[in-house]
Amino acid sequence: MSAAKISVAKKAMNHIEKKLSKNMILGIGTGSTVNFFIEELGKFKNYFKGAVSSSDASTILLEKKGIEVFSLNDVDEIAYYIDGADEVSPENFLIKGGGGAHTKEKIVASAANEFICIVDQSKMVQRLGAFPLPIEVIPESRSLVARKIVSMGGKPVYRSGFITDQGNQILDLENIDISNPKELEIILNNIPGVVENGIFASDKPEIVLVSE
Numbered sequence: 001m002s003a004a005k006i007s008v009a010k011k012a013m014n015h016i017e018k019k020l021s022k023n024m025i026l027g028i029g030t031g032s033t034v035n036f037f038i039e040e041l042g043k044f045k046n047y048f049k050g051a052v053s054s055s056d057a058s059t060i061l062l063e064k065k066g067i068e069v070f071s072l073n074d075v076d077e078i079a080y081y082i083d084g085a086d087e088v089s090p091e092n093f094l095i096k097g098g099g100g101a102h103t104k105e106k107i108v109a110s111a112a113n114e115f116i117c118i119v120d121q122s123k124m125v126q127r128l129g130a131f132p133l134p135i136e137v138i139p140e141s142r143s144l145v146a147r148k149i150v151s152m153g154g155k156p157v158y159r160s161g162f163i164t165d166q167g168n169q170i171l172d173l174e175n176i177d178i179s180n181p182k183e184l185e186i187i188l189n190n191i192p193g194v195v196e197n198g199i200f201a202s203d204k205p206e207i208v209l210v211s212e
Contacts, residue, residue, distance in 0.1 A: 002036075004120035004211035009036035011209045012118045013044070016080050020047040025075045027108040028062060029083025030055040030101040033118050037082055038062060052078055054108050055101040056165050072111060081112035085200070086131045088123050092208055093181040097134030097198030100164050106196055110203045117205035124210060128181060132157065132172035134198040139169050141193020148191050149173060168195055 016026075026041075028034065028051045038058065041051075042065030050068035052075060053059040059069050072078075083105055087095040094117065096102045109115045135156070137145045146156040154176035162170055178184055178199065185199040 005033045005036045008118045008120060008209050008211040009033060009040050011211075012037055012082055012116055013040040015116065015207070015209065016082075017044065019079070020044060022047070022049060024048040024079045025070060025077065026051045027078040027081030027083075027112045028053050028058050029081065029105050029108075030058050030099050031084040033084035033120070034058065034082065035061060037118060038065060038067075041065065041067065052108055052111075054083065054105040055099070057099075057101075072108060078108065078112040079114070081109045081115045083109065083115070083117060085117050085119050085123055086198075087125045087128050088117060088119055088208055089125060089128050089181070092117070092204045092206075093128060094200035094204060095128050095131050095133055095178075095198050096200055097136075097170070098131070100134065100136070100159070100162055100170050102134055102198040103136050103164065103166060103168075103196035106200060106203055109200065109205075114207065115203065115205040117208045119208065120211040128178040128199070129176065132174050133176060133178065134159075135171045135173055135188060136164055136166070136168050136195040136197070137171055138193050138195060142169050142171065145191055145193045146171060149176070152176065152187075166195065173197075
């Protein structure tokens with residue numbers, strides 16, 4: 001599995017390498033595949049200005065590689081956002097958030113000119129939903145959100161002991177129909193107390209690179 005992740009990380013680096021410029025800001029996602037990309041990116045740290053990170057974990061890795069990390073508030077443009085996924089549909093819709101960072105991942109992805117998703121072959125599915133759908137919730141709203149989800153036919157599972165970088169909690173949603181990802185993404189985000197859910201439909205990637 002590591003070989004596949006290294007392979008697709010190198011493929012992503014090859015995709016952007018010749019387009020790097022001294023003033024360029026990159027968006028960097030979170031997860032094991034992205035960690036291999038950060039390893040590759042470190043070799044080119046002098047060819048671009050810096051990065052906006054989607055998580056504290058990725059920030060630590062970027063800084064260890066000598067890559068300056070900026071707040072999204074302090075940059076005008078993100079050229080590329082590179083991130084993995086837990087599931088990818090044929091339409092490039094995603095489920096993300098297995099690592100609990102999907103809220104900031106979606107924010108940075110929406111700010112980027114181009115979203116490049118990097119995955120191994122096992123993440124490619126015909127239809128989203130086998131992987132539990134993470135929903136970040138404000139702690140005080142967790143039970144309310146869970147009841148709303150149950151009324152929709154889903155099964156919410158509290159990710160016990162996990163706190164997001166924003167100080168919130170995660171419900172992992174099972175047994176929910178994701179045949180219309182765009183619609184479900186909006187419906188879930190309209191539940192009071194939901195910060196963000198892990199469907200990437202409105203902000204899906206322009207490019208999905210898959211390991212050989």
